[in-house]
Amino acid sequence: MASTPVSPVRYRTRRQPGSGRLARLVLVLTGLVAVLAIGPILWGIIAGDAKHGPGSAFAAAPPGTYALVTRTEGSVDVIAAVRADQPANVIEIARVPHLEGFRTSGSVDPAGRFAALVAVDAGSPVQPRASLIVVDLQRGVAERLVSGIEPMQTPLWTPAGDAVVVTRPGAADGSPAIDVLEVRLDGAVRLRWSQAALAVAPVGWRDGRLLTVAIDARGSTLQADGQDLLHLSPSITRDWALAPDGSAIAFVEVATESGVRYSARVAALDGGATASAQALSDPGAEALGAAWKPGGSPTFGAVPREGPAAGDASAQALQAGGFDVPLGYSPDGELLAVTHWNGSGFASPGRPELQLVGAGGRAAIPGFQGFLGWVRR
Amino acid sequence: MGPALRSLLVGALLGAIALAATAPREVARADHYPCHVPNYGFGFDTYEHEDYVAVYNQMIDLAAAGLAVPPPYQLPSGEWVDVSYPGLETGPRSARQPRTRTATVPPSLYKAMVWVESGWAHAAGSVPYGGVGPVITAIDCGYGLGQITTGMGHLASPPALDIRVPSARQAMIGTHPLFNLAEGIRIFADKWNSAPEFRPVAGNGDPAALEDWYYAVWSYNGFAFINHPLHPNRNPLRGEVWHCNDPNAPGFGTFTWGDYTYQEKVYGCVRYPPVPKGQSYPPPLAPGSPTQPPSSPSLAVGDTAVVRADGQCLNVRPAPAANPPLTCLPEGTRVTIVGGPQDLDGITWWQVTNGQVTGWSAGQYLVKVQPPPAADAPVNPAGRMWPPLEVAMPSLSAPAVAAAFAPAAYSECADRGFAGGCAAMDFPTTIP
Numbered sequence: 001m002a003s004t005p006v007s008p009v010r011y012r013t014r015r016q017p018g019s020g021r022l023a024r025l026v027l028v029l030t031g032l033v034a035v036l037a038i039g040p041i042l043w044g045i046i047a048g049d050a051k052h053g054p055g056s057a058f059a060a061a062p063p064g065t066y067a068l069v070t071r072t073e074g075s076v077d078v079i080a081a082v083r084a085d086q087p088a089n090v091i092e093i094a095r096v097p098h099l100e101g102f103r104t105s106g107s108v109d110p111a112g113r114f115a116a117l118v119a120v121d122a123g124s125p126v127q128p129r130a131s132l133i134v135v136d137l138q139r140g141v142a143e144r145l146v147s148g149i150e151p152m153q154t155p156l157w158t159p160a161g162d163a164v165v166v167t168r169p170g171a172a173d174g175s176p177a178i179d180v181l182e183v184r185l186d187g188a189v190r191l192r193w194s195q196a197a198l199a200v201a202p203v204g205w206r207d208g209r210l211l212t213v214a215i216d217a218r219g220s221t222l223q224a225d226g227q228d229l230l231h232l233s234p235s236i237t238r239d240w241a242l243a244p245d246g247s248a249i250a251f252v253e254v255a256t257e258s259g260v261r262y263s264a265r266v267a268a269l270d271g272g273a274t275a276s277a278q279a280l281s282d283p284g285a286e287a288l289g290a291a292w293k294p295g296g297s298p299t300f301g302a303v304p305r306e307g308p309a310a311g312d313a314s315a316q317a318l319q320a321g322g323f324d325v326p327l328g329y330s331p332d333g334e335l336l337a338v339t340h341w342n343g344s345g346f347a348s349p350g351r352p353e354l355q356l357v358g359a360g361g362r363a364a365i366p367g368f369q370g371f372l373g374w375v376r377r
Numbered sequence: 378m379g380p381a382l383r384s385l386l387v388g389a390l391l392g393a394i395a396l397a398a399t400a401p402r403e404v405a406r407a408d409h410y411p412c413h414v415p416n417y418g419f420g421f422d423t424y425e426h427e428d429y430v431a432v433y434n435q436m437i438d439l440a441a442a443g444l445a446v447p448p449p450y451q452l453p454s455g456e457w458v459d460v461s462y463p464g465l466e467t468g469p470r471s472a473r474q475p476r477t478r479t480a481t482v483p484p485s486l487y488k489a490m491v492w493v494e495s496g497w498a499h500a501a502g503s504v505p506y507g508g509v510g511p512v513i514t515a516i517d518c519g520y521g522l523g524q525i526t527t528g529m530g531h532l533a534s535p536p537a538l539d540i541r542v543p544s545a546r547q548a549m550i551g552t553h554p555l556f557n558l559a560e561g562i563r564i565f566a567d568k569w570n571s572a573p574e575f576r577p578v579a580g581n582g583d584p585a586a587l588e589d590w591y592y593a594v595w596s597y598n599g600f601a602f603i604n605h606p607l608h609p610n611r612n613p614l615r616g617e618v619w620h621c622n623d624p625n626a627p628g629f630g631t632f633t634w635g636d637y638t639y640q641e642k643v644y645g646c647v648r649y650p651p652v653p654k655g656q657s658y659p660p661p662l663a664p665g666s667p668t669q670p671p672s673s674p675s676l677a678v679g680d681t682a683v684v685r686a687d688g689q690c691l692n693v694r695p696a697p698a699a700n701p702p703l704t705c706l707p708e709g710t711r712v713t714i715v716g717g718p719q720d721l722d723g724i725t726w727w728q729v730t731n732g733q734v735t736g737w738s739a740g741q742y743l744v745k746v747q748p749p750p751a752a753d754a755p756v757n758p759a760g761r762m763w764p765p766l767e768v769a770m771p772s773l774s775a776p777a778v779a780a781a782f783a784p785a786a787y788s789e790c791a792d793r794g795f796a797g798g799c800a801a802m803d804f805p806t807t808i809p
Contacts, residue, residue, distance in 0.1 A: 071707075072633070088704070088734070101634030105610075124515040125634060126494060126524070126598055151603075151635070152610035176791070198602045198788055199609060215609065217788035236784050238609035254607050256779035262613060288613065341614065349614040351746075352631055353711065366731055367707040 056140030058093045063377050065330050066091075067337055068108050068115055068137070069354060070370030075100040079115060079135055080368065081375060084335050087356055087363045094135045094142050101125055104133075105154050108373030109161035113137060114185070115372050116155040116164040122147060132166050132183055137375065145183050156202035156210075158182070163190075165202040165210060170194045180212065180226070193226040203249065204242030206269065213240055213251075222249060222267070232267055241290040241298060250290040250298035262286045262346065264300040286346060289325035294333040301325035301338070303345045322350060324357065327371040334358055337371050418514045419529075419543045421551035423521070425500035427507030430653050430762050433497055433522065434488070436555050437562075441484040445559040458546045460560040463567065468582045470573040470803060480584045482562055482569075488763050489646035490597060491561070492621075493639070494524040496654075497762070499554040512551050520551045523561025568596040573798040576600065577781070577790070579771070580806030587647060587768045588806060591640055598639035600795065605638070606773065607782050612636055617770040619645030625661040625757075640770075647768050650761040659759040675745070676714055676727060682743040684710045691743075693736035697726035703736045711746065712738075771804055778804045 058066075058081050066081040079094045096104055098119040106117035115135045121144075123129035130151040135142045149168040156165040163184045170179035171194075178200045182190045192210065199215040209224040219234035236254040243249065247270065253263045264287035287300035301324050302312040323345070324338035336357045343350025354365040426432040439445040443462030451457050465480035466473055491497055495513055499521045504510030512521050519526045529547055549556040569590065572578045576596060580589035595604050602608065612632070619637040620626035626649045634642065652658055676682060684691045690705035697719050706712065716728030718740060725740040756765040771778045780786070781804040790799030 088731070090707075099635075103633060103635065120635060122516070124517065124519070124524075126639065127515065127517050127519075128635070196792075198605075198784060198791070201609065215784055217785045217792065219784055234783075234785070236607050236609055238613075254609070254613075256607075256776075256783045258776050258779075260607065260773040260779045260782070346614060351711070364711075364731065366710040 055138055056093050056136075057091050058140070059138045061091055061377060065332070065335075066375045066377065067330075067335075067356060067365065068093075068372040068375055069365055069368040070104060070106070070372060071368045072103045072370075077104045077117075077119070077370070079117075079372070081137070082365050082368075084330060084356060087365045090365075090368075093137055094140045096133055096135065096142050097121060099123075099125060099128060102128065102151070103370060105152060105370070106372045107155055107157060108375055109157045110159060111161045112375035112377070113161065116157060117142075117372075118149065118151065118153055118155055118166065120151045132164060134164070134185060145185070145187050146181065146189055149181070150178075153201065156204065159205050165192070167200050167202070180210070195226055201240060203240040204246065206242075206246040211242065211249075213237060220251075220253075222269070230267060230269060233265070237265075239288060239290045241292055243292050243298070244294055248298075250292065250300070252287055252290065252300070262288055264290070264298075264302065266298055288346070289327065289339075291326035291328050291336060293329050293336075294331065296333065299326045299329075299336065324355070328373060330374050331376055337374075339369075339371075340364075418518050418520070419531075419547060419551055421512040421514075421520065421543075421548065422509055423500050423504075423512045423552045423554070424509050425498065425504050425506050426554070429497060429506060433491070433499075433554065433558070434763060436558050437488050437491065438484050440555070440558040440562040441482040441487055443478050443481060443562075445555055445562075452545055454545070456545050458549070460546065460550065460556055460563055462559070463563055463570065465566055465584050466570050466572075466582070467584060469580075470578045470582070470798070470800060473573060473582065476570065482565060482584070483587055483590070485647050485650075485763055485766050486587055486590055486594070486643065487558075487562060487565060489621075489643045489650070490565070490594065491522050491558070492646050492651055492762075493642045494519070495522050497522065499557065521557040522554055523557050523564075525550050525557060525560050525564070527560075527564055565593060565597055569593040571596065573800070573803075575795045575798060577799040577802035577804075579804060583806075586806060587644070587766065588771070591771060592802075594640045594643050595638075600791075602787065602791070603638075604640060605782065605787060606641075606771070608638070611638070615641075617641065617644075618648055618768075621646040621649040621651055623649040623651070623658050623756075625658060644768050644770060647766050649756055650758075650763045650765050652760050653762060656760060659757040659761070662755050662757045676718070676740060676743060678714050678716060680714045681746040682712055682714060682727075682729070683746055684708055684712065684742060685744045686742040691738050693729065693731075693734055693738050695736055697721045697737045698724070699737070704734045706731060706738075712743070714743075775805075780804075 065084040067084060068081055071078045075097055077096045077098060078092055079096060081091045081093060083089060096117055096119050098104060098121050102120040104117045104119045106115050108115050115137060117133040117135060118130050119133050120128040120130045128151050129147065130149050131147040132145045132149055132155060133142050134145055149166045153167060163182050165180065165182050168179045168181060170177045177194045177196045179194045180192045180200060182192050195214065197214045197216045201213045202210060203213055204211045206224065212223050214221050214223055215236055218231065220232040220237035221228055222230040222232055232251065233253045235256060237251045238254060239252040241250045248266055248268045250266045253265045255261045255263060285302055287302045289301040291299050293299060300312065303323050322340055322342040324340050327337040327339060329336050338355050338357055339352045340355045341349040341352050352369065354368050354371060355362045436445065446460050448461050449457055449459035462478060464476035464478040466476050467480050468474045498513050501511045501513045514520055515524055517526055518529050520529055543551065550560050572592060576592050579591040580586055583589050598604060615632045615636045616628045619642040620629040623629060684706050686708055690707050692702035693704050693706060694702050698721050710731055712729040712731045714727050715730050715735065717726055719726045726737045727740045727743060729738050758764050773779050781802045786801035790802060
């Protein structure tokens with residue numbers, strides 16, 4: 001015998017008429033919340049720039065020239081911006097975790113939109129492994145692009161700012177080697193080349209070719225796309241700085257012939273001639289750090305400081321003792337970021353302090369130690 | 378399923394989609410991988426001695442003297458177990474003498490090495506002292522106090538055993554601190570004995586001279602260029618050795634663990650031994666009085682001080698206790714004392730300046746910056762885990778030593794797989 005089925009929906013509808021209105025209300029409210037949540041994303045997609053998400057405090061900062069700096073707090077590095085004319089006013093952008101006892105190194109892209117960081121975030125304290133982290137300065141978001149790269153290196157941005165060059169331990173023909181990688185912002189990794197060397201440091205670009213310094217049995221050699229360009233020194237070199245026009249490279253030579261000495265050097269790239277840094281080649285003088293003033297000459301941090309010397313960072317507005325190790329000029333060349341050491345020399349350097357040096361004097365950036373570069377907003 | 382519940386689920390789904398869309402592709406974080414992927418490490422459990430300072434000191438003393446474990450022996454399974462002390466070759470390259478067990482490893486050197494490797498822990502950090510739990514294991518399958526990796530992989534098990542089952546030797550190293558330390562000493566001695574055939578010779582090859590162990594210490598961490606003292610990515614101002622977290626040692630507060638080579642870390646802990654976990658370092662000795670620490674430093678006008686406010690910032694006020702504050706200085710900020718003190722509301726106030734702002738701050742959050750002691754200043758031994766020893770690092774200002782660290786010397790050595798002994802990297806002893 002057939003019977004008329006009773007719809008459970010109708011049954012519940014009849015028994016609980018009030019909950020139906022509540023359900024519709026909840027549905028409308030949740031739908032509204034969902035629209036509010038994904039609306040900005042959809043708008044960003046429609047507008048064509050999905051990276052305009054929630055902004056960092058830096059995104060709302062007033063226009064100006066900013067130094068991007070870092071401070072290590074245990075197992076985290078704080079990435080912050082300080083305006084050049086207000087260095088005590090710190091704008092925190094992001095926090096990047098790493099193994100305790102290490103600190104990040106990094107650089108800012110040419111447009112001042114991203115910072116590339118090398119952070120030791122894997123392995124063990126005695127066998128550390130690093131990752132390439134990119135921080136979106138506008139959004140304050142840190143993303144890991146690739147792991148297993150060499151610790152302590154300074155990543156190099158492509159001129160277009162769409163990729164970062166780093167190195168990682170590799171193997172060529174079964175022997176230890178160094179891989180030179182180009183990592184795009186979408187995470188795609190391109191192996192540019194591998195070479196047998198003790199160290200390879202990306203230092204800049206010239207005519208579309210990647211310049212690196214390779215350290216091997218010959219000493220230090222400037223290379224372009226992995227091919228020898230200029231032999232810099234039979235020694236280890238460090239603190240390389242390519243001139244803004246790519247015509248020369250400033251660096252510090254770590255000579256070992258008569259005890260370890262750190263000497264300022266400048267090499268012209270066109271003719272292969274190597275010249276000593278002006279005014280810093282006196283016997284007994286040593287130097288660390290190199291930076292090019294836009295349109296000008298290189299600056300080093302030299303000791304001993306015996307009167308103002310062209311090319312010595314400490315010659316600028318330093319009345320008290322100590323010495324400066326230059327880190328980088330602001331885009332307009334008005335300010336030089338330095339690590340100021342209050343000691344008497346390299347053997348007794350004293351305490352460091354990050355400072356901005358200009359014609360009007362110098363200002364400390366309290367609490368910060370690392371310098372990533374300059375950003376103009 | 379009621380409409381209300383269904384609506385909530387739909388809303389939650391939409392919310393989850395929204396969250397997924399806004400989440401970054403891969404947020405940076407510190408990773409912790411299981412070791413020895415894909416085989417993973419052995420799941421050893423061990424005991425962490427409650428009186429770890431005394432027990433591990435004694436164990437290292439025994440192991441370094443070659444007295445910790447029996448000679449090689451064979452198990453009924455047929456496996457030979459050998460973690461015994463092999464003895465040391467002695468003498469310079471030109472007059473190397475055969476191994477002798479009367480030449481021993483300096484215990485302080487291996488104590489410092491174990492501190493660098495594992496922090497004197499045989500069990501994982503989750504295991505309390507006096508408790509049982511997993512052995513401390515690194516990503517490279519380094520086990521226990523000495524972070525032993527040699528022969529600890531799964532493929533090292535005897536073929537007769539299941540690959541997942543450790544050998545007796547592996548089990549002893551993974552579970553018992555004494556066997557672990559004995560194996561560490563055996564490996565360390567092997568690194569020493571690899572000279573002059575596969576490693577350079579430091580000094581006169583005298584095992585009693587701490588400095589002569591320089592290349593053996595380097596080799597314990599892998600004889601890699603990253604530990605080269607002139608590596609271009611390391612700050613040359615870092616000083617000779619790591620401060621081993623001694624707040625009174627040079628470089629503390631400026632340089633960190635990662636700034637130093639492996640050798641500099643180990644020798645730093647020989648010179649500035651740590652104190653037991655949770656205890657405070659002794660104050661530095663007063664100049665000219667090697668047994669008496671100076672009185673507690675107090676602030677005075679003209680001093681440099683640093684903000685220590687338990688991670689908080691320190692208010693700088695226009696006058697003592699006045700509001701609102703002018704600014705709030707971050708932890709670690711250096712200031713100069715320019716006025717004061719004034720006592721108000723039970724607080725001692727000092728006028729300070731950081732070069733940007735001048736105002737008044739509570740003195741209890743300001744710590745006077747002491748001039749750093751000389752690198753060769755005597756170290757206060759009170760309360761340390763082992764006695765401090767004076768040790769000299771290779772003097773890079775000496776031409777004969779500096780030449781040993783030329784890139785050609787290391788590169789020609791590495792290019793041959795270190796065969797031939799890297800004679801160009803030999804350097805003379807710097808201590809008479």
